[in-house]
Amino acid sequence: MAISEQDVKRRIDSTRKTNQITTAMQMVSTAKLNQIQKHTVGYQVYAQKVESIVAHLAKSHLMNISGGSASHSNSDQISAADLLRQRPVKKSAYLVITSDRGLVGSYNSNVIKQTNDFMKQQGHSEKDSVVLAVGGTGADFYKNRGVEVAYEYRGVSDVPTFNEVREIVKTVTRMYSEEKFDELFVCYNHFVNRLSNHFRSTKMLPIGDDVLGTNSDNTAEVQLSAEYDTEPSPEVLLGDILPQYAESLVYGAILDAKTAEHASSSSAMKSASDNASDLIASLELQYNRARQSAITTEITEITGGMAALD
Template identity: 30%
Template sequence: MGAQLRVYRQKINSTKSMGKLFKAMELIATSRISKARSRVAASLPYANAITRAVSAVASQTEIDHPLTTEPEQVRRAAVLIMSSDRGLAGAYSTSVIKQAEQLHELLRSEGKEVKAYLVGNKAEQYYQFRDRPFERSWLGNTDAPVFETAREIGATLLEDFATAYEENGVDEIHIVYTRFQSMVVQEPTVIRLLPLEVVDEEADAGSELLPLYEFEPETEQVLDALLPRYIESRIFAAMLQAAASELAARQKAMKSASDNADDLVDKYTRLSNTARQAEITQELSEIVAGADSLNAS
């Protein structure tokens, strides 16, 4: 009986230690989510401005630019998957990888080859464990992304998009990331990045007319300058959304784990008290039986 008490006490102590760790990680995620949401909001003015500029160029001119023209045949597609570097975030990475797998199946059913580009250690581990090929990966700072990474990703994708199919190039580019809607809801999302689909997510396109521009130099040169920056801004916006979603998912997961640890401590405490009471009862029974035996003799 004493051994059972020691087991329960060890479980109580270890569960309390884990509960403190979960609580600390919950507080860290809670403190960082505000900054992540602020970065998402701060990125909107620039993203909206460049979206309007690209929309104006694309809608007011009739040119044959490779970034805005649909190819006659799409034979190979690039898929950029944004996961997390660390775990303990619930089903965050699992959900986005599952969404990417559904996209892969859809593209393959349409007769397209798929090239994977990965952001985050979890996506890389998923591909390596299954011995599946991927073109390139970017690791580090998934919960606090930097623009230099978005610029590098954009340059890599644009280079492959500009490369011919026969030279291992791609005909279209998709991004799979988690859109931050609230602290409770984070939604895995797929967007097609190229060929360009100009979408202003914050403004209703029919609510106001786009301004009329006069372009100097030529329109093609304006697009050559604007579109790479537009792609970088879209990628960085997706990374910021994913970072806020990761922190929100981690905060929720750690709160649930902390609550479960408290419940386990209460459960083990009750079992320990029951075992202790049983031990005391047994000792009293043995004392009474011994006294009765002495009196009888």
């Protein structure tokens, strides 16, 4: 059944409106990407410094107090000993970072698929693992499949602040201290450039030799054998530094994931706009051909009528 000229024209108008929307969304996502990249560059310097300090402390044997009773002056803060203590792993936790909305291409599906594959590689099943979800897409996915979601956080800002993430870290570390899980992995999409990102999984807790030096691509191996003389005591020192290190891991992951999300959104909206433009061009060609055919038919009818009169 042939489509009428009016139907084609309506499709052209509708596609043009869609094209305007996707173009506007692409511009918004690009603006957010530019904004968050400015924060990311400055934060990476801080994160590398914190990791370097903790790595130095580890090499100088100050981290061996994990069996002691290190404490912190802030009663709401988890102790350094809790962050360092290695215990038998009965349940593993996965902090999965996704977006709260769609229109981001394959961003969310890639994170979830790669996280599930990583769980299988670790030999974990739904019975001995738990999900901590940052982002509504991941939380809804695992809930709908009967996976235990022990914690979820929705509504992460387009450019997350450190104070915003600090509340997430406090909750997660408290759950670890209460032995609701025995180890924690952070799973998210790492921003490579505006066109690509790749999945990254980082062990966050407990903090040990297997964690240090694996969380940053730019961290050089620390060559240090001498011990530190510290003032105040090593317990107080680690009580201040290790929570900052845990915060830096989570904040850096969320900042990185948000950057990848904005890039994916911008790329997806650009693809949608390009497809809409191609469809408009195709429909306009179809419309012009239909008009030409109608005009040719009318001319033929007029010519035939004149010939009949003669």
